[in-house]
Amino acid sequence: MDSYYPSPAPDLLTWVIADLHHQRSAELQQTLLDIHPQDIAALLEALPLEQRLQLWEITPTALHGEILPWIHDEARATIINRMAQSELAAAVSQLEGSDLATVLEELPPQTVEPLLESLDEDYRRRITQTLAFEEGSAGRLMSTELLSVRANVTLAVVTRWLRRRHTTLPPYSDTLMVTDADGHYCGTLTLASIITSPPETVVAEIMETHRESILPNLPEREVAGLFKRQTIAAVAVVDSDGRLLGRVTVDEVLSLIEEEVDEAWLKGTGLDEEADLFAPVWSSARRRGLWLGINLITVFMAAWVIGRFEQALDEIVALAVLMPVVASMGGIAGSQTLTLTIRAMALNQLASGNIRWLTMKELAVGAINGLLWAAVVALVAYLWFGNSGITLIIAISMLLNLLAAALSGVIVPLTLKRLHIDPALSGAVILTTVTDIVGFLTFLGLATLLLL
């Protein structure tokens, strides 16, 4: 059964850094024993490499297995690389199901092989079974530590069996799974009904048969959706013949949605949810450099557009001063529409029937804000440069760019999705390229047409 862990103190990290600095290992060990493995993982991630390894050395070995799955991939690799094969085997043998898969799939094959061989056979068989399921599937989240009873026995038999087990039940066991003689999933039996029904009752009479079961290849996203729609603590996983394989519990879904939070934060920055805060400088630079390179291409496209209007820029210097205003406002307005559209797509709220509606609405919003801010910008431009030609063209190009922004805010993510590209990843880059180019093109183009 799980232990009691209070929330960590807010300045825990400060204390730990001080303790590490002053080599107070005994105090540190005591602190680590009192907090949750997840909080120890967070501490390890928050430390630069040298201190991280120092803290890991001090951490009681018995906790190693529980901590590893909570550390993000890249930071975990920095620790695993320094562990001896035997230490790793000891840590891994404390794990099960999705936790185990998380750790094992990051290890190089030459490490996994001897590791598996050093474990006992029954355990090895279960690991191999878990790893056989694809990453991101229900099979990977599944725990095989579950209690199932036969549909044709009486509650008296179930009760005797539970008493003989002596140990406590796994967490989230408000129900037992029910199978037939061949192991096919039939439904669930609540513990409450065992207590409240007469002992001679047969399980099949009182079990709930409407409870959904899932296949191990169900994507984890759908697993999460199931738990959001139903107030259940666990769901049965069955094979294609309906035989009970295991169950997924609600805590796995909590972890899944937490990862979604992380992804939502990092998307569109070229960062990755596994990025280590204290990754080696070179690997950080490489990862981010790639994203900067992609952006450089788009910026040079915008620069090329500006370059087409050298004559106008040469004659009217105010154009160079004001052109970023038009481009930037388009980028902001467009990213608002883009975000709203991507979010609606994620929630399955867009269909052919309402996309036209959404586009019209966004264009209307773009027109209102376009007119409003065009007026403000025109006023400022007039007061600054006193040139009515520039005042007129900046107003027109602001309006046009905000309309273009609204339109691309809807079209860009829909197009990307059709091309099977994640709009959350690259939508913003493409959108600002559009608004930059439309902004420079309309502003400098109109200036060339009307003012030269």
Next chain:
Amino acid sequence: MDSYYPSPAPDLLTWVIADLHHQRSAELQQTLLDIHPQDIAALLEALPLEQRLQLWEITPTALHGEILPWIHDEARATIINRMAQSELAAAVSQLEGSDLATVLEELPPQTVEPLLESLDEDYRRRITQTLAFEEGSAGRLMSTELLSVRANVTLAVVTRWLRRRHTTLPPYSDTLMVTDADGHYCGTLTLASIITSPPETVVAEIMETHRESILPNLPEREVAGLFKRQTIAAVAVVDSDGRLLGRVTVDEVLSLIEEEVDEAWLKGTGLDEEADLFAPVWSSARRRGLWLGINLITVFMAAWVIGRFEQALDEIVALAVLMPVVASMGGIAGSQTLTLTIRAMALNQLASGNIRWLTMKELAVGAINGLLWAAVVALVAYLWFGNSGITLIIAISMLLNLLAAALSGVIVPLTLKRLHIDPALSGAVILTTVTDIVGFLTFLGLATLLLL
């Protein structure tokens, strides 16, 4: 007990729009009865106002209460505004705890008063109790529908009492709460232990006493943290004297983390997680216009900086072409550091002891990418304009701007937090203002110093 709901079909929205269009009310009603209230809520949000109200009319009245809490505030208001007082009272009377609070707190006071009076007294008392707790606190998430037993009775008594209740237990009841004679919380009793222990056992002998309880004013963020660290399905809520008030169940925490996903998506765009996809054009325009206005101020600050260098721009037109490249690359690099820092702050991974480390690492990453992309940009600029002076100054200003970006990516969010401003909300605006200004200043400033 909760019912069985399959996942909705991916093209459900398309069907619903078609059914609405062809006035197939009977088919629609059947569809709505088969899916989860949360999915109906998502459908309503995905429809423009007119169709939304049409679908609401068709929705069986018995479901109204269950659907309302799942709809986001703004979209819900569009529906509630059209409901008669009596309909609203009927819908509200199906709700409890956090669901009820969610709906009631959005109603105008003149609606709530008569609504409360139309409900029965016991129910009204419970509502008033829930609403007395602050929004965002454990008290609001709490359900008072819980089963508690006395510590000094035997399991035989507990069993008899459960049998007499006849109805099923509320969801997530793998444990019962235990209190003393005065209602003080003592611990939990697992249903499993009722089954496996002899009936003459006294509850106090086998209850688990290490189970944490929380106060109703605990912030919901901390409630979520508790569930992430412990494999529990529910936690007891007690008053300051330790008396049991109710419990918070894990499904509330699932909803909380889901809201976090939504916030993470929308932050930094000036949008709000309650924004309605099909909000009236005017209210959308107002909300977003404000954000555009804030950004306009920052863009004009950058334009003002450019304006200081009119002479340089007048003499060398290539400067106007290339200046967005320097500013934009700084913005991208800075937003990477900013995102990483804000995320680390959210995970409590920054303390005085490692901020200097992080800053040094980010500066090193900035230097590496600064040197790399400065070289690339310089090469392109040389091939384009063939001017070695411009080549030199764009390289220097790229490097300087990427270093400034790294530095402000760490400093801006830390400073905002110290000023009690949410860095996720405004960090990106401030950061790009810094990188724009530093970019234009170094590029045009160096050009003025070295080339004129």
